[in-house]
Amino acid sequence: MPETPSPTVEFISIANEFRHEYVVEKSRFITTVYPCSTEEEAQAFIGRINKEFWDARHNCTAFALGPKQEQQRSSDNGEPSGTAGKPMLEVLKKTGITNIAVVVTRYFGGIKLGAGGLIRAYSHSVAETLRLAPKELHTIRTELQTTIDYALYGAVERHLQDAQLHYEASFGEQITLTILVVPNDVERIQKELQDMSHGAATCNVLDAIEVVLPLD
Structure with missing residues (x-):
C-alpha cells in the first residue's frame, strides 16, 4: 500500500470569508472571519477591514495559524485590556479552528457594557460566527x-x-x-x-x- 505523506496534521479551518453581526445594548459587533495561512495574509486582511470600517470605535483582532495553532496573536484595539482580543483568541483555541484571522468591529451604542459584558460580547460574537461559517477539513x-x-x-x-x-x-x-x-x-x-x-x-x-x- 502507498505510504501516507508525512508529517501532516489534520485540522479544521473555514472555507471562505464570512461575516455575522450581533447587537447587545445597542452596540453593534460585526465579526468577520477569514481563512489564511501566513501572518502576512492575516495582517493584510486586518488592514482591509480597518479601511472598510474606518469610522468604528474599535476593530479588535485575533488570529491562529498552523495545524496546531502554533502562531497566535490578538489585539484589544483600544478596548480595556483583556476584554476583546484575548477572549476572541480563547474562542479560537477552544474550537481548535486554525489558519484563520478574526476582526470584531464594534460600533458603540451609548451604553457601557463593563469589562464582563465586553468579554461576553466579543466571545459570543466570535463563537456564533464560527458556528455559522462554512468549515472544511484538511x-x-x-x-x-x-x-x-x-x-x-x-x-x-x-x-x-x-x-x-x-x-x-x-x-x-x-x-x-x-x-x-x-x-x-x-x-x-x-x-x-x-x-x-x-x-x-x-x-x-x-x-x-x-x-x-x-x-x-
Whole structure:
C-alpha cells in the first residue's frame, strides 16, 4: 500500500470569508472571519477591514495559524485590556479552528457594557460566527479505485453515501469509482465492495494525498 505523506496534521479551518453581526445594548459587533495561512495574509486582511470600517470605535483582532495553532496573536484595539482580543483568541483555541484571522468591529451604542459584558460580547460574537461559517477539513485520504458493472452502481453509491465517503465516478463500458478513504479504513472498504459485488469489483489502492473536504 502507498505510504501516507508525512508529517501532516489534520485540522479544521473555514472555507471562505464570512461575516455575522450581533447587537447587545445597542452596540453593534460585526465579526468577520477569514481563512489564511501566513501572518502576512492575516495582517493584510486586518488592514482591509480597518479601511472598510474606518469610522468604528474599535476593530479588535485575533488570529491562529498552523495545524496546531502554533502562531497566535490578538489585539484589544483600544478596548480595556483583556476584554476583546484575548477572549476572541480563547474562542479560537477552544474550537481548535486554525489558519484563520478574526476582526470584531464594534460600533458603540451609548451604553457601557463593563469589562464582563465586553468579554461576553466579543466571545459570543466570535463563537456564533464560527458556528455559522462554512468549515472544511484538511486531512489525508487514500485514493481507492474500483471498477463495477452498471447493475451494482445504485447499491454501491448508496453505500458510499451512507458511509459519508467522497468519490468521483467515470462512466464507460463499466463504472470506475475513485473513493477517498481514511488510510486505516482501506482494507475494510475493499472488503465491503468485494462482498457487495460477490467478488466482481476490482480494487486498486492508489496514492495517499492531502485533501480539503467540506464539513456540514
